[in-house]
Amino acid sequence: xxxxxxxxxxxxxxxxxxxxxxxxxxxxxxxxxxxxxxxxxxxxxxxxxxxxxxxxxxxxxxxxxxxxxxxxxxxxxxxxxxxxxxxxxxxxxxxxxxxxxxxxxxxxxxxxxxxxxxxxxxxxxxxxxxxxxxxxxxxxxxxxxxxxxxxxxxxxxxxxxxxxxxxxxxxxxxxxxxxxxxxxxxxxxxxxxxxxxxxxxxxxxxxxxxxxxxxxxxxxxxxxxxxxxxxxxxxxxxxxxxxxxxxxxxxxxxxxxxxxxxxxxxxxxxxxxxxxxxxxxxxxxxxxxxxxxxxxxxxxxxxxxxxxxxxxxxxxxxxxxxxxxxx
Amino acid sequence: xxxxxxxxxxxxxxxxxxxxxxxxxxxxxxxxxxxxxxxxxxxxxxxxxxxxxxxxxxxxxxxxxxxxxxxxxxxxxxxxxxxxxxxxxxxxxxxxxxxxxxxxxxxxxxxxxxxxxxxxxxxxxxxxxxxxxxxxxxxxxxxxxxxxxxxxxxxxxxxxxxxxxxxxxxxxxxxxxxxxxxxxxxxxxxxxxxxxxxxxxxxxxxxxxxxxxxxxxxxxxxxxxxxxxxxxxxxxxxxxxxxxxxxxxxxxxxxxxxxxxxxxxxxxxxxxxxxxxxxxxxxxxxxxxxxxxxxxxxxxxxxxxxxxxxxxxxxxxx
Numbered sequence: 114x115x116x117x118x119x120x121x122x123x124x125x126x127x128x129x130x131x132x133x134x135x136x137x138x139x140x141x142x143x144x145x146x147x148x149x150x151x152x153x154x155x156x157x158x159x160x161x162x163x164x165x166x167x168x169x170x171x172x173x174x175x176x177x178x179x180x181x182x183x184x185x186x187x188x189x190x191x192x193x194x195x196x197x198x199x200x201x202x203x204x205x206x207x208x209x210x211x212x213x214x215x216x217x218x219x220x221x222x223x224x225x226x227x228x229x230x231x232x233x234x235x236x237x238x239x240x241x242x243x244x245x246x247x248x249x250x251x252x253x254x255x256x257x258x259x260x261x262x263x264x265x266x267x268x269x270x271x272x273x274x275x276x277x278x279x280x281x282x283x284x285x286x287x288x289x290x291x292x293x294x295x296x297x298x299x300x301x302x303x304x305x306x307x308x309x310x311x312x313x314x315x316x317x318x319x320x321x322x323x324x325x326x327x328x329x330x331x332x333x334x335x336x337x338x339x340x341x342x343x344x345x346x347x348x349x350x351x352x353x354x355x356x357x358x359x360x361x362x363x364x365x366x367x368x369x370x371x372x373x374x375x376x377x378x379x380x381x382x383x384x385x386x387x388x389x390x391x392x393x394x395x396x397x398x399x400x401x402x403x404x405x406x407x408x409x410x411x412x413x414x415x416x417x418x419x420x421x422x423x424x425x426x427x428x429x430x431x432x433x434x435x436x437x438x439x440x
Numbered sequence: 441x442x443x444x445x446x447x448x449x450x451x452x453x454x455x456x457x458x459x460x461x462x463x464x465x466x467x468x469x470x471x472x473x474x475x476x477x478x479x480x481x482x483x484x485x486x487x488x489x490x491x492x493x494x495x496x497x498x499x500x501x502x503x504x505x506x507x508x509x510x511x512x513x514x515x516x517x518x519x520x521x522x523x524x525x526x527x528x529x530x531x532x533x534x535x536x537x538x539x540x541x542x543x544x545x546x547x548x549x550x551x552x553x554x555x556x557x558x559x560x561x562x563x564x565x566x567x568x569x570x571x572x573x574x575x576x577x578x579x580x581x582x583x584x585x586x587x588x589x590x591x592x593x594x595x596x597x598x599x600x601x602x603x604x605x606x607x608x609x610x611x612x613x614x615x616x617x618x619x620x621x622x623x624x625x626x627x628x629x630x631x632x633x634x635x636x637x638x639x640x641x642x643x644x645x646x647x648x649x650x651x652x653x654x655x656x657x658x659x660x661x662x663x664x665x666x667x668x669x670x671x672x673x674x675x676x677x678x679x680x681x682x683x684x685x686x687x688x689x690x691x692x693x694x695x696x697x698x699x700x701x702x703x704x705x706x707x708x709x710x711x712x713x714x715x716x717x718x719x720x721x722x723x724x725x726x727x728x729x730x731x732x733x734x735x736x737x738x739x740x741x742x743x744x745x746x747x748x749x750x751x752x753x754x755x756x757x758x
Contacts, residue, residue, distance in 0.1 A: 158620050307483070308687055308688060308709040309712060312709050315708075333621070336693025337693045374621060375695060376625075378621055378695050379625075379650040380696070380698075381694055381699040381703065382702055383653040386629060388622075388625045393592070
């Protein structure tokens with residue numbers, strides 16, 4: 114199913130030193146994105162989705178953050194072991210990211226044009242051609258790509274003059290203007306209304322298709338994942354609990370956490386809302402032993418409290434980290 | 441059972457700003473029957489929270505009438521009687537900012553009891569215990585502060601506070617939009633149980649249509665300060681008429697095939713909600729409408745009833 118991997122994360126452990134102890138947030142994350150693949154990463158608030166991606170981008174604040182173990186391999190190079198300057202090179206051409214809140218991602222005191230043209234100017238594929246005309250032209254083309262009306266005028270606008278949907282489209286333009294191969298979208302539509310969300314998702318989908326980027330789509334909305342991705346990872350309390358092709362996951366969710374999540378989503382058919390998962394996400398200072406989900410799990414077994422379940426293959430490239438599927 | 445508890449007639453709320461008049465709520469009428477849940481849906485900036493705050497008396501209406509059990513209450517809260525305020529309560533969207541971080545949960549829950557002279561024993565502990573039991577929180581939470589508990593639990597405290605005065609009508613202003621789905625499920629089920637037990641009437645404000653489908657008896661859709669469609673929940677999702685309703689419904693990302701079949705034919709969403717300072721002439725939705733006619737840009741349509749309890753404000757409706 115998966116083509117040759119572009120990015121692989123293996124056994125990533127990340128913690129934070131805080132007053133009173135060490136928070137063990139990421140607990141052995143395994144993750145891979147193939148070329149041209151659209152991968153979803155779902156999980157609740159605080160499960161470590163953003164921490165994972167910030168580690169990939171090397172923008173995790175350190176300290177208090179600390180990467181204690183693991184590797185992040187992008188095109189055969191371990192991003193955690195090359196120096197930061199080289200990582201910048203990788204970012205300039207290879208990986209770009211769209212953040213959740215476009216208002217915070219854009220600088221309020223510079224015009225859209227200034228910010229967008231800076232991205233073009235310092236990206237590697239611009240090469241030596243730093244003539245103003247070339248840069249401006251590419252910025253305008255990028256704005257046209259994201260269906261902005263009147264791009265010339267937008268260039269001289271400040272972020273505050275645009276609506277939330279437009280600001281997010283500017284961020285998408287910035288992420289895609291440099292021709293990056295991997296796009297990380299961190300909850301890009303969470304702060305938008307449904308109709309605007311629909312527009313932004315469609316636009317992003319078309320652009321990614323056109324340019325052939327690989328995409329990691331981080332969200333807590335199962336609906337978006339179903340409509341948008343080829344393969345999904347479900348994350349809980351710092352590690353992946355299930356990975357499967359999207360269709361497979363939605364027709365046959367296996368991990369008790371995934372099943373609970375699916376049940377808790379309000380359905381349009383209106384059969385009421387089931388209480389999917391009881392309790393709440395564990396404290397990272399003293400996480401539960403064994404499987405971190407066991408205190409909330411309806412099928413808990415003695416082994417769950419002692420050992421951490423590895424990924425078990427259940428066929429169709431469907432993997433579950435749960436002892437129920439040991440065979 | 442079917443007595444109307446709250447009636448809103450031609451309610452308007454304008455705000456004067458330096459850039460012009462913001463028509464946040466522009467002539468809306470609806471009524472809520474006893475023990476039902478009216479869902480008020482709309483995008484951000486459509487004026488749904490302004491409606492809630494005006495009903496609560498946080499704003500004085502510019503024009504129009506709000507009647508609660510036959511009594512005109514179209515004035516600010518400070519001019520309302522205590523007995524009336526006791527009957528109408530609200531739960532806000534963000535429990536992080538609606539609860540005072542310097543007060544213990546006991547103090548938070550005691551305040552409405554004291555204000556309304558409802559404390560029975562001097563320590564007030566019994567009633568606070570009863571409230572915590574009602575929202576299924578452990579009793580030792582009484583001595584905790586809000587920073588020590590999770591977002592969902594904070595919202596439960598906010599709900600307990602609203603119920604402290606034994607109200608008959610509760611406004612829920614996006615009570616779960618800041619929470620995760622599993623927590624949301626818990627809160628919604630709690631609210632529905634409480635409604636049955638205490639015979640409460642809800643005005644449920646949200647932007648999440650799938651959630652609306654599961655909690656409300658009737659749904660009203662708001663766009664730019666006006667209501668465009670009102671129908672019972674089942675009718676609303678089976679037979680949506682207004683083009684905006686269809687656009688909303690077809691934009692929802694869903695998790696199963698059955699739900700996909702439930703959605704109306706894909707209406708491509710386009711455009712954005714215009715600023716309420718410059719409301720377009722005619723029907724305020726015509727700039728984004730897929731079935732626009734000439735008349736739409738000049739004349740504002742009126743509400744017509746097209747079925748039992750199903751009203752639509754659109755020139756193209758049958």
